[in-house]
Amino acid sequence: MEHKYGSEEYWAGLIKMSLSRFFILHVLHRQPVHGYEITKQVGAITHGCCAPTEGSLYPVLKEFTEAGLVEMTTELVSGRERKVYTLTPAGERAYRVASRAWGEVAEYILQAIKSGNPPNGGFLMKEDG
Numbered sequence: 001m002e003h004k005y006g007s008e009e010y011w012a013g014l015i016k017m018s019l020s021r022f023f024i025l026h027v028l029h030r031q032p033v034h035g036y037e038i039t040k041q042v043g044a045i046t047h048g049c050c051a052p053t054e055g056s057l058y059p060v061l062k063e064f065t066e067a068g069l070v071e072m073t074t075e076l077v078s079g080r081e082r083k084v085y086t087l088t089p090a091g092e093r094a095y096r097v098a099s100r101a102w103g104e105v106a107e108y109i110l111q112a113i114k115s116g117n118p119p120n121g122g123f124l125m126k127e128d129g
Contacts, residue, residue, distance in 0.1 A: 020060070024060055025069075026095065028087045033085065034082045034085070035054070035061065065085075068090045069094050
């Protein structure tokens, strides 16, 4: 029996779970939207790779709201209430930090895959100064 670390599904699930958080912030950075639209836009941006399910989206939105990154308002659309999510200033800062972190990590991952070795002899090494 193969251990979970040898399973592509394990690694893909772990990566997608983390990336979907970034893409949720990314969508909200672009404009305030409701939950279904977040899922739809993340799916479009990532070609379905990291689209959160309803079961995974709302816990993340709740966590982001409790952390002060997202505000939720309710609007009436065609007689139905719809929750609309907006990034707060703290959420915008978190998005910028996440963008830099993911950008750096993506560069290292691509270089490591291409060369077979991590760049600079290590992982996430920063220059002094």
